Amino acid sequence: MRTEHHVISTSHGGAVQLASLHFGTPGAGKKAYLQAALHADEVPGMLVAQCLRQRLLSLEAAGKIRGEVVLVPAANPIGLAQAIQGTPLGRFDLSTGINFNRAHPHVGEALKSTLQGRLGGDPDANVREIRRQALAHIRSLQPASDAAALKQVLLSLAIDADIVLDLHCDNEAVMHVYTGTPLAGAIAPLARLLRAQAVLLATEAGGEPFDEACSRLWWELAAHFPDVPIPPACIAATVELRGEMDVGYDLARRDAGALLAYLATQGVLDADDMPLPQPLCPLTPLEGVEPLLAPHAGVLVYTRTLGERLEPGMAVADVIDPVTGATTAVRCTVGGVFFGRSAHRHVLRGMNIGKVAGHIPFRSGNLLSL
Incomplete structure (x- = not known):
């Protein structure tokens, strides 16, 4: 393992740094990038990252990493330092x-001009050129804030990866995954291994989240250059590791094992086969x-538990005015899986x-919550 330290800020005589852990050999095969806690108060991913570190060290020692795995165990040192009156x-x-996890640089538009005349009939050569130009564009950015500098560093580590998995969690939730619609087939084995109860697809979710900054440029460039072969060369997803309080060794080890099993299915690792379980849910539109x-x-x-399958009109919760006693039932209008809820009461x-998570698209615009 090789550790790299990336300086984000040097203000006030101190330094804010990001650490990335590198396993395997760059260029020897596929590259996988995994990061945890871009939302720095979402802890489950950081524990999963520690389990991944231990397993990857063993795999590396055994010569079972075919390409390169980059692991960022704490992707947001700025956010980790933020607390107000004891609350992270x-x-x-x-x-x-x-x-x-918004406003990440989307390089697709810039590449439409810089790639003009540079692509040809070889899809592998096109992938290499697009990655080279995308990385050069990210490195050329002049960030105007510490947060922008952090986003630049993270994208410079991930933009040329074959697989990008961004580990998050919700307030209270079952396991679920967000990914691009063109990646539905490629991400389905991951959802099965993780035992995801919702897989949410969008061509463009809105707000420029990290996973889309890595993946969306591929299908946008394919549409812009229809006469040359451009595959969706980055399988990127946001993995929501249940809820904020789901921090425990058993869950973390299980999730790390599922993530590594997925990397093995993609040819990044030599690892023991983990049979694909039956899917727990269909893939549904984020819309x-x-x-x-x-x-x-x-x-x-x-009044309903997470993971329940609901019918339109079912009551999900009551909201009770503590002064008047007035009680209102909150009902869903779509049928689907109740996959996330508030931790506040x-x-x-x-x-x-x-x-x-309903089956029928009915929303448009910015599809992600703040």
């Missing part, structure tokens, strides 16, 4: 209010996810209290 706040940059909103302030009481009007 790592989802948003406190200096700007911007979500750390079909219904956010459930609190109708007024009050005490939140869930007192809510204000308009707060998102749950998410149901």
Whole structure:
């Protein structure tokens, strides 16, 4: 294993650094990139990363890494240092209010001009040239803030990878995965290995999350250059490792094993075969996810459990005004899996209290929550 340290900021006489762990041999085969806790207050991924580190060290010692695996076990040193009165706040940059998993540089538009005349009939050569140009563009950026510098470093590590897995979690949730619609077939084995109960697909989710900054450029360039072969050469996904409190060795070891088994299916590792279990859910459009909103302030009481399959019109929760006693049932209007909910039990009007993965697209625009 080789450890690299990347300086993000040197203000006030100190330094903020990011560490990346490198296993295997660059250029020997496929490259996989995994990062944890881009939302720095989402802890499960950091524990999974520690399990991955241990397993990867053993695999490397045994000569079972065919290519390169880059692991960033704590992807947001800025957010990890943020707390207000004892409460960690790592989802948003406190200096700007911007979500750390939004506004990542999308190089697809720039590459449409820089790649003009550089692509030909060999898809492998096209992939190499696109990766070279994408990495050069990312490195040429002049970040105007520490958060932008962090995003530049992370993308410079991931933009040329064959596989990018961004480990997150929700407030309270079952295992679920976000990925690009063109990657549905490639990501299906991962969903089965992780025992995901929702897999959410979008061609463009909105807001420029990290996984799309790595993957979306491929199908956009393929549409822009229809006369040359451009495969979707980066399998990228956001993996939501259940909820914030789901931090334990058994879960982390199981999740790390599933992630490594997936890398083995993609030819990155030589590892013991893990049979693909039957899928727990169909793949559904992100446009079909219904956010459930609190109708007024009050005490939140869930009447359905996570992972339940709901029919349209079913009550999911009650919101109780503690002063008047007025109680309102919150109902879904779509059928699907109840895959995520709030960790708070007192809510204000308009707060998102749950998410149901439906089969029929009905939303458009920015499809991700803040």
